[in-house]
Amino acid sequence: MKDTFTHQGMRKRLVETLKKKGITNPDVLAAVNKIPRHLFMDSSFIDHAYVDKAFPIAADQTISQPYTVARQTELLGVKRGDKILEIGTGSGYQTAVLLEVGAKVYSIERQNELFKKTKRFLPKLGYRPKKLIFGDGYIGLENEAPFDGIIVTAGAPYVPKPLLAQLKVGAKLVIPVGDKVQIMEVYTRISPTAFSKEEFGEFRFVPLLEDKN
Secondary structure, three states: OOOOHHHHHHHHHHHHHHHHOOOOOHHHHHHHHHOOHHHHOOHHHHHHOOOOOOEEOOOOOEEOOHHHHHHHHHHHOOOOOOEEEEEOOOOOHHHHHHHHOOOEEEEEEOOHHHHHHHHHHHHHOOOOOOEEEEOOHHHOOHHHOOEEEEEEOOEEOOOOHHHHHOEEEEEEEEEEEOOOOEEEEEEEEOOOOOEEEEEEEEEOOOEOOOOOO
């Protein structure tokens, strides 16, 4: 679990890449600059940890491309102390970014293998979400709602209604919607019964798994 000067230099270059791609939020850029992404990946991929690409992790999942993580976090507009629900904990990298920007994070993971691994791993790096839960992201986390923001880190075929219902008024849901290619959609709750919707281009995610049991 080493983080060397070489890794830190690679992170600085990654941050410059993200700036060139349009990421401007200083808190998000600082988080990417600080978090040792190589520790979230299998050792065989460490040389690729600071390339702006997604890579495979356990359980047929991926660690998202750094640009995607940064863009989703930026779109969410996290303020320090915000209560954020993350759907799809995965490797925990997005979780760490949210914690670094000051969010109180509640995270749900559907893959039991990944859930166990990440739950053990995050505290070793000093990252402690409020709750890390093995469960179905489609239903959200009603007993902890409402949230200041919800972020979905896998491709959803549709927008789950429970997630919209669990937003505070003024809060955002950032979710990639689609089949093989997803459109990044941002829903803002503008009243108890109304939402606005914006679209932010095409992305590619692994599918959001539904609980079939």
